[in-house]
Amino acid sequence: ERAWGWLAAYRDMGYRMLPLSLKGSSDSLDMLKAELAGKTTLVLGPSGAGKSTLTNHLVPGALAATREISQALNTGKHTTTSTTWYWVDKEAKTALIDSPGFQEFGLHHIDARHLSGLMPDIKPFVERCKFYNCTHLHEPGCGVIAAVKSDSSAGSISDRRYKIYRDLFAELDAPKF
Ligand SMILES: Nc1nc2c(ncn2[C@@H]2O[C@H](COP(=O)(O)OP(=O)(O)OP(=O)(O)O)[C@@H](O)[C@H]2O)c(=O)[nH]1
Ligand SMILES: [Mg+2]
Ligand SMILES: [Zn+2]
Structure with missing residues (x-):
């Protein structure tokens, strides 16, 4: 609920938010699938956010490695070390790109x-x-x-x-x- 509240400013800016829970069944995954159909999507986020877990849900057989987040640091462990393109469908129209988590998002090109x-x-x-x-x-x-x-x-x-x-x-x- 707290995280959803934090995101209010982004919803007000017009960004669409889909809350997902990848443990247990969720209808929201169907909404996401519909949103991604026919597109190539780059999955981005800090280490441990669940990018590879999501990839495995959407791409049966992807077998992307996932790992528990560090109890000590409460952060991910940089399980994914390279960027991989997966086809979601047999027709090769919908693609998902799993990527390594970032530690810092650089904006240094901006004045x-x-x-x-x-x-x-x-x-x-x-x-x-x-x-x-x-x-x-x-x-x-x-x-x-x-x-x-x-x-x-x-x-x-x-x-x-x-x-x-x-x-x-x-x-x-x-x-x-
Ligand atoms: N409770 C819960 N745990 C999740 C969810 N999604 C992922 N996890 C867990 O979070 C941990 C990290 O998930 P990963 O998929 O490895 O995270 P990642 O974003 O790929 O991490 P890097 O490859 O290090 O960048 C795993 O133990 C997952 O089982 C979720 O929706 N709910
Ligand atoms: Mg990963
Ligand atoms: Zn001013």
Whole structure:
């Protein structure tokens, strides 16, 4: 329930969410199958997220190795070490690509000043900023900061998303050497 709540900001941005439980039967897998039909899909996520488990559910005979997540670290163990293309159907129209889990998702090709324009929930408020080169971190008259403080559900930005903006900005703005 908590994870579903965290994802509300993404649902509001128009991303479709399918909750899946791969242990025990689930109807949601049928919805996913319908969604993937006729497409090539790359399965992405941190180690231990269940990418190979999902692959084995969708591709009978895939025999992709899966492993318990580390009790000590509560993270995956990088069980999958190479990227593999599987055909889901005999007609070879639907494909699934299982991939090794990532530890870090690099956005280093992005300029910190362009970040706000790339976040769909933050972008609409940028035009309300007083300064054209606003970083949305501390400036007076910032439309983004106003939207974070706003209570209205329509014209607002969630605290969690704004924190992600600030963390990414700091990371992208840090000296590279
Ligand atoms: N309870 C539960 N456990 C799951 C689910 N999906 C996967 N698991 C378990 O999570 C563990 C890790 O799953 P994997 O499929 O190996 O994860 P992965 O994303 O392929 O990991 P890497 O190959 O290391 O990137 C296994 O013990 C799975 O049985 C799920 O929906 N529910
Ligand atoms: Mg795997
Ligand atoms: Zn601003």
